Amino acid sequence: MISIPLTRHELSNGLTVVLAPDSAVPIVAVNVWYKVGSRNEREGRTGFAHLFEHMMFQGSAHVPKGGHFELLEAAGGSMNGSTWFDRTNYFETLPAHELDLALWLEADRMGWLLPAVDQEKLDNQRDVVKNERRQRYENQPYGDWDERMQALLYPPDHPYHHTVIGSMADLSAASLEDVEAFFRTYYQPGNAVLTLAGDFDPADAFSRVERYFGDIPPGAPVPPVPGRTDIDAVIGGTVRDEVRAAVPLPRVYVGVRIPPYTDSDFHAADVASSVLGDGRASRLYRRLVREKRVAKDVVAYAAPLVTGRAFMILWATGFPGTDATELERAVAEELEALGDVEPAEVERAVTRSETQLVQEIEQLSSRADRLSMHQTIFGDASHLTQEIEHLRRVTAADVGAFARSSLGPDNRAVVVYLPEGKR
């Protein structure tokens, strides 16, 4: 069903290159995945991978401060980056005739970021990141839910125990020495995947890639992920965190440990999360929103993480008068009832995922990102095109088995938000 013509190459310095030509629109999406994220942060430096990501936009040896944004916007490009648990990505989409600009910018910061790093830039971006933390976590209702949830789902020595944004104290402690060490350790071609998707000739594009990236020196082997990644498949019980806060409505978040994305059992968990909460025919919507009316909205998803165990998150938002205990019980009931999932539900969930995936790869930027993802995680970008087949192989029996093994009270992290002034 999905076919993406592509070629893969590896430079002598270890950089993996994925080329996915498509001349439908004269634009090109350039995407770099570095295999480093919040999971690699050492103690006392939570949030550092994300802060470092910000520094990557402040110029490099041959690119002045502000130059990255200026040059790309003047060329008619859009750009951004993001940090997550297992990886950091950098991407831009721009007119195809400006491919060299993107390659030059990405290569310059991959190979020669440090000469441009200084204390003033670090202090400025530290302020920006602190504002981001305040805006998203501290100034919004439910803002800190994932901070609480991750602390329940994972033991303190697991790399996913802390959030990507990090703590204010650790952000304050970040130093220039940390930036230099982090760059040398993780920002090297052997720890990266470069994907191009869009309007180019593959042979020509590859020669340009070699030209800009070929003489970036290789780095030393990347150290293992710190902490203890080998944890139990289940939490061992139901762990809870109840918060009375300035929130408009009660909300219950439930987190569940699930197999990592690299495990074939992940797909059953993925389908289970769709059956539970994706769309208005899902179980949580049907039972909690439509029938019982204890919730106004429900969400469920499985996070494709690879370090030890991944997680599934569900949440349900109640009405002003909803009893949070009743809401939590209603969610738990659906988790425990999923053992009897029907083939029609599985079919529906897979069909929805299929349309969503086709839509995602329609856009060059997300196509390139997905290709980088599959290349990084599975060593094979074309693994993306088999995603639907993997989902189609999941049976109702698989989902039922997953539900019985993983959705019970022995594997449940619950964060409840109660409006202030309410019981």
Add this chain to the structure above:
Amino acid sequence: MPDRSLRPPAGAVRPFQLPEVRSVRTSEGLEIRSMARGGVPLVSVALVVEAGEVRCAPGEEGIAVLTGDALQGGTLRRTGAELAEALEGYGSGIRVSTGWDASTVGFTCLADRLEAVLALLAEVVREPSFPAPEVERMRSQRLAAIRQRKMDPAGLADDELDSDVFPPTHPFHRPLGGTETSVAALGRDRVAAFAGEAYSRVGAGAVMVGDLSPDQVLDLASRHFGSWPAGAMGGGAVPETPSGGGRAVRIVHRPGAVQSELRLGEPGPPRGHPDEIPLRVANAVLGGAFTSRLNMNLREKHGFTYGVRSAFEARRDGGLFSVGTSVQTEVTAPALAEALAELERFAASGPEPDEVAKARDYLAGVFPLRMETTAQLAARLTELIIYRLPNDHHHRYRDRVRAVDVETARAAVARHVHPERMSVVIVGDADRVAGPVESLGVGPVSIEGR
């Protein structure tokens, strides 16, 4: 080895040809605009119905949004649950988006399911049954959403700005989805009556984007919508907004807030105004791009914020020019001072020639990025219907952008940017920000909620 000290030269520009927009009409006069898009097995379809919030009667604010929400509560042939199962069984779902001017009802699906999903779309728009329990459920959800928005500082700031910029008699004064009072008063009968008036015509127009020829488009539309009367986009329902008096600052108190949401705004021009494109270019310079003056100042230079933007939001009749940002509480006053300083400098002398050139390049260059997917293209086509634009509107956009010179941009700025009479709203901790903001002396300061 490349000379890394130089920005690499660009290659030869490859022209981006937007596919042609074709129009066909059913025998009842419904116009369907379409764009052929091959290579992807997706189709996007939308019906535009003149059922926006500007239609609502006083006291019924939110009726259009609620009716849009309730469309999928059930049809004459099936319950809401059965409808959801049918749509999702095809891997799709109907999305209803109700705004001020219109309601857009549509879907994206894999091409081999088009007939089935199109039939369901037609059923939802033409035969909604509005079961009372479903309408009540949607109303409860809307009321809860209104409560949520009041406690979301960014959403609250946007609504509070609207209420300052537009007088109480103006439709845009209140939140799009209505207030707790107005929505609580809506019930099944009013929703059904509103739909009876607004949705009795199948639509003001429709769009289809996919691997379809105009003949196929006409055939599909005729079979699914052909027997129903077409609607038309009205307009002119919105009064002129009087220009405000002097500048005033209103602080909406949020005790203990660690960030302040800052908004500045004034009435802006509607879609189709001759200054629309020059203002797009000028706005990119002021606050519509990462390298804009506001962002470079407040974020990159001062570290006050994670981001700041300005925008001319043009609706069919009237619009809003606003600047918005979220800043650390401690720097609220200096951030406001910097934002006003940038606005005053911009209003006084407008953009520089090199800034205008870069903004033109940026807007023309990123144009294809909003034209990539079938869903994006369908959205672009619905804009043509809602704002009564010609079929070549998007095709001429880049040329019109490139024709903006610095004089044109400056003249447009002088006509539409008036910092001396903008409304200023701060949603934040008044105990900590009121004093410093008052000391700025930028206008009378009132405080609410303390």
